[in-house]
Amino acid sequence: MSSRSVNIGILWVYTTFVKNLTNSIPKCYFQIMKKKIITTSILIFFSFLSFFACFKFAQNLDYTLRTDALNYHTTAINLIQKGYFGYPIFEGSNAYITPFYPLFLALIYKLFGLGNILAVQIIQSLLLIASGILTYFIIKKITDKRIFSIIGAIIYLIYPPFIAGSMQLLTETLYNFCFLLYLFFVIKYLQFPSSGGVPRRGGVVSLQKFNKTALFSLDTNPKVC
Numbered sequence: 001m002s003s004r005s006v007n008i009g010i011l012w013v014y015t016t017f018v019k020n021l022t023n024s025i026p027k028c029y030f031q032i033m034k035k036k037i038i039t040t041s042i043l044i045f046f047s048f049l050s051f052f053a054c055f056k057f058a059q060n061l062d063y064t065l066r067t068d069a070l071n072y073h074t075t076a077i078n079l080i081q082k083g084y085f086g087y088p089i090f091e092g093s094n095a096y097i098t099p100f101y102p103l104f105l106a107l108i109y110k111l112f113g114l115g116n117i118l119a120v121q122i123i124q125s126l127l128l129i130a131s132g133i134l135t136y137f138i139i140k141k142i143t144d145k146r147i148f149s150i151i152g153a154i155i156y157l158i159y160p161p162f163i164a165g166s167m168q169l170l171t172e173t174l175y176n177f178c179f180l181l182y183l184f185f186v187i188k189y190l191q192f193p194s195s196g197g198v199p200r201r202g203g204v205v206s207l208q209k210f211n212k213t214a215l216f217s218l219d220t221n222p223k224v225c
Contacts, residue, residue, distance in 0.1 A: 035146060042150055043136060047129045050157040054125040058167045063117075069169040071097065076105035077114060101171045117169065124166040124173045131173075132157035134180040141187045 065073050078086055079102060105120060112119035136153035140146065156162065166173045 039146060039150060043133060043153060046154050046157045047132065050129055050132065050163065051125050053158065053163050054121070054128065054166055057163055058121055063168070065169065068171075072102050072105055072169050072171075073115070073117075075102040076109055079103070079106045080109055080114065098171070101174060104174060105169065120169060121167050127173050127177045128162055128166040129157065131162075131177045131180050134177070134184055138180065138184050138187060141184075141191065 075085060075097070078084060085099065085102070108119050108123060109116060132153045135156045136149045139152040140149040143149070162173070162176070
């Protein structure tokens with residue numbers, strides 16, 4: 001038997017195997033995969049668009065730290081340099097604000113350099129994108145409609161106030177992310193009740209409370225939470 005005949009035989013066996021394998025997979029599987037690929041592509045595109053829009057906004061913004069942003073910034077620097085939670089105009093612990101956002105800033109400054117606002121903006125733009133993805137999954141769980149979920153995520157990702165807010169040293173971007181994460185866990189718990197959902201919800205809602213005093217809570221298990 002020649003080598004050519006052997007190669008033809010191998011090719012025939014391979015072709016038959018692939019054909020049988022393809023026929024054994026339901027057509028709906030390919031339709032589902034196609035929808036997932038399209039959805040993923042749309043979310044990735046608008047995530048990059050949102051990220052790009054954030055920094056185009058930052059380039060055109062003459063950003064000067066003032067009021068709340070200045071207080072958060074200086075409190076984070078004081079925490080790193082002097083070890084206390086306070087404003088620079090006084091000595092000692094004197095800041096009466098929720099602690100989570102200054103701690104968030106302090107961690108970024110510690111990792112990427114003292115007063116590195118660009119690092120904060122990058123991380124907050126990533127939180128904005130993560131919030132948009134969470135919006136998709138939340139709407140998907142509520143409506144079970146992919147198109148509504150995509151529209152909701154797109155609106156969140158390109159909504160100008162959210163883009164502008166992510167470029168400023170304010171609590172809103174971090175708070176929105178924590179709130180959406182909490183809401184996701186609540187909906188997941190309502191669909192699949194488990195004891196593991198309680199500490200997750202409690203942990204995230206605690207971060208919300210320590211980040212911003214305005215708090216919206218959906219208590220789905222009042223006897224435990």
